[in-house]
Amino acid sequence: MAPQSNTGAGAEAELPDYAGHYRLESVLGSGGMGVVHLARSTSGMKLAVKVVHAAFARDPEFRGRFRQEVAAARQVSGAFTASVVDADSEAERPWMATLFIPGPTLSGHVKRNGAMSPAELRRLMAGLAEALRDIHRVGVVHRDLKPSNVLLAEDGPKVIDFGISRPKNSELRTETGKLIGTPPFMAPEQFRKPREVGPAADVFALGSVMVHAATGRGPFDSDSPYVVAYQVVHDEPDLTGVPASLAPLVVRCLAKEPEDRPTPDELMRELRSVAASYDTQAFIPAQRTVETPHPGPEPPVEESRRRPRRRRGRWPLVGAGLLGVATAVALGSVYVLGGDGPSPVSGHDPRTTPAAFSPWETTSAPEKGTPQCSYGKETLVCAQKGRVFALDPSDGRQLWRRTVAEAQGGRPVFSGGLVQPALDRSTRLEALDPGSGRTRWRQTVPSYDGLAYAGATLLVTGVDGSVTGVDSASGRTRWSHRIQGHRSPYFTSFAGDPLAYVTSTSEDGASTRVTAVAPDTGKVRWDVRLKGSLQPVGTAGDSVFFVSVDAVYGEARAVVRYTPDDGVSRRVALPVPLEQPQATVRGDLVYLVGSGGSLVAVDMDARKQMWSLETAVTRGSAPVTDGRYVCLSAPDGRLLGVDARDGRLLGQTRPRLGTNADRVADAVPAPVLADARLYATAPDGTVFSVPAGNPAAW
Incomplete structure (x- = not known):
């Protein structure tokens, strides 16, 4: 050309x-x-x-x-x-x-598509905080961070244009006659003391960029650069329209004095509290079209002032997904329903299955993103934005499908013998029959911040810190009270474990309080304070396993096994820290994958790392294992199989990106391992299955 x-x-x-x-x-x-x-x-x-x-x-x-x-x-x-x-x-x-980085600038994206959704904003802020951390680490101050200098790439925002002045015809100048920033995104000190500008000026600009991404305008807005300069130095920012969960952080970024602003490290730590799942999220904002539903808006800033929230980051729930904190007000009435059934798929009896299993694949709706699936009751139930559907695990034939407007596309949960769709901040909860897809119960609750499933119980945590246990089979309330020692309890549970775990890390990250709760009664089974900032990743036998993460950077530095029967804690250091770790446990072996693609195996009995493999899969899924092989999914739809004994890559499936390669899931779903089969999903809407026992043949 x-x-x-x-x-x-x-x-x-x-x-x-x-x-x-x-x-x-x-x-x-x-x-x-x-x-x-x-x-x-x-x-x-x-x-x-x-x-x-x-x-x-x-x-x-x-x-x-x-x-x-x-x-x-x-x-x-x-x-x-x-x-x-x-x-x-x-x-x-x-x-x-x-x-060349494919992807629009932030300014171009907002101009074409309007304000970003709360989830997109959280990922953007986290990515920019990471970028500023690396920029500042090498002694560089950008001084001109603005929407047109942020590229929205597949793996996160990229910051461009370092240290370039604007031309001489700008109205605002420094002593040298050159503008050192763009007025709507400049910090007060850039106008007052331009020769003393430090890293905190970039944090102020980050706050202004976030307001623009959330509203389409800046926190200080005028056609005149002189008026903008006055507003930046003297006025309070206008945060109308900024989601309540992010507004307090943005306000801190826009503090008038540099020393009052958070550092990028502090921002990342706070953002882990805002959304525990952001660590594994890829970043490509979905284009706003009529066919693509989006989550409803978070409460505006005015509501956040009436209902302040404080969150602490926790490990994502296995199988359920951690949605935040919830309300402890008494749950609403239960309605047993049966009339609003799913769309049937004629000509197929779900009880009939082929005599022998063969690999299969079926494609759902690509425009609705990567399906997320769970296995239970001899059924594979999957979800995408606004829809839930069931597949016969033997051949992939669709058994039923349901439109569930509030479904966020997260992995559905089998709890209490029913399918519990992952809903997007909805106050209407419902459970589906796994065999027919019909609603078994529906319940309306006050607004909440999070749900967690443990065994046959739904745990709802309130903004006041109390927890309500709900019977997943009927929707009826079992118990409601506070968990002593935890101001805002976040629960983690693991398949086959009768307990749920809540952790609270000290302000300095030096210790973590761990409480084990019986989900059906709410009774505390044991309570202990352990060294380090710990995140639970699994259980085996009578032990609970954690990763110990750096309190500042969130990197996994060690694996910890705690046995409550004898109170013994064992720690195994990782030779190389892992960023944004995800893990699975089998026996005394822990398999961890970092966001950069490192997959490692740690033997807790031998007190050493057994092996390490660089998979070249950036921001892949959590691993799963049957003891012989370790498997994980890649953002491009590949399924990788690794020898669990020595870390050799044995095989992988083909990529399945599809035509919507510019859109990726918020997080890559882990494959599902059941009955010696693996079920995986891809961005092109495909759900596919392969035998778990022979990765080389995939």
Whole structure:
């Protein structure tokens, strides 16, 4: 493709054909300092090449600042930025080539699709906090973080454009005559003391960016940069429309004094409290269309002032998904229903199955995202946004389907012999018959912040800290009281374990209080305080297993086994910390996967790590194991099988991205292991099954 003409005149009217050795194919965007082109290297690699405007190329001071930008961009981690491939700050037209990152800018996304949903906002804020942490670690201050400098990539937001000033025709200038930011996203100190700007200015900008993403405008809004400057320095920000769960964090970011703002590390720690599941979430915001339902809005800022919340991060629930804290008001009336049944699938008797199992696959609705499935009652029940459906596990034939408007697409739960759909903050709970899909009971409850299933009990935790246990089979209340020592209890449960666990970590991360509760009665079975910031990951025999995470960065540093019968705790350090760990337990072996793709096995009896494998799967699913093989799913729909004894990759299925490859699930669902079969799902809407015993044949 020939280079496109710029809209300007004069020396910029015809753009160059090459920057160094790189052929410029088309214009990606144009800013005050230059033009960004899509280019290709000799080998065909896609690049984004920034070419400086000719007028600035003649300015020695500007060339110096461009050299500074190149140096800064080279310093920061490529995980959160566009990695620099090549640059020439001494060329007639200085240029810099970075890896091309597919995805819109945040400003473009908001302009086209409107404000982001609360879940998207949480992922955006977490990604930007991670990016600023890495940028600040190498001594770089961005100073111009704004929506047009944030790219929404598949694996998270990327920050671009380091240290570049705006042109001289800007109305607001520093002592050198160059603007050091963009007024609506500048911190007060950038106007008051521009030579003393530090990392906290980027945190202020992050707060302004979040308001823009949530509302389409900034916290300080005016057509005049002078008015904006006054508002930034003197006025309180306008956070109308920012979700209540994020508003307190945004307010802290927008503090007038740098020392009153949180650091990126503190932000990440707080965000784990806002949404315990964000750690494993990939980031591609869904395009807003009529066919794609979205979660309802969170309460506005005004409501958050009436109902302040404080959350602490916890490990995601196995099989149920942790949704937050809940209300302890008495649950509403129970209605036993049978009239609003599912859409039947004619011509199939669910009791008939083929004599021998063969691999199968079936495709659901790709536009509704990756299905999430659970196995129970000899049925595979799956969910997508707004729908729940059942498949015959022997051949994949659909048995029934239901429209459940509140279904968020999370993994449904088998509890009390019924299917419990994962609902999206709905106050209407319902349980479905696994054989027919008909509603067995429905219950309306006051608004809540979270649910957890443990055995045949639904645990609802209230904003006042009390917990209500509900019989999953009937929807009737069993008990309601507080759990001593835990202000906002978050429960974790594991298949086959009669207990549920709630943990609270001390403010300094030095210790964790662990309480084991009988879910059917609410009675405390044991209570202990253990060393470190611990997250429960599984149980085996009479022991509970935890990962010990760094209180600042959330990296897994060790695996801990606690046996309540004798009070013995055993800790095994990991040779290399794992970021955003997910784990599974079998016997005394713990298998962990990090967000970067590292899969490790830890033998708690031998007190050592047995093996480690780099899978190259970024942000994959939690692992599952039958003792012979360890399996996990990749974001592109692959299922990987690894030898549990030595960590060798034995086989994998093909990718199944489909036509909607620009959309990914919030989290990659773990495969389901049942009856020597594996059931997995993919972004193209496919549900498929393979024998668990021979990964090499997949």
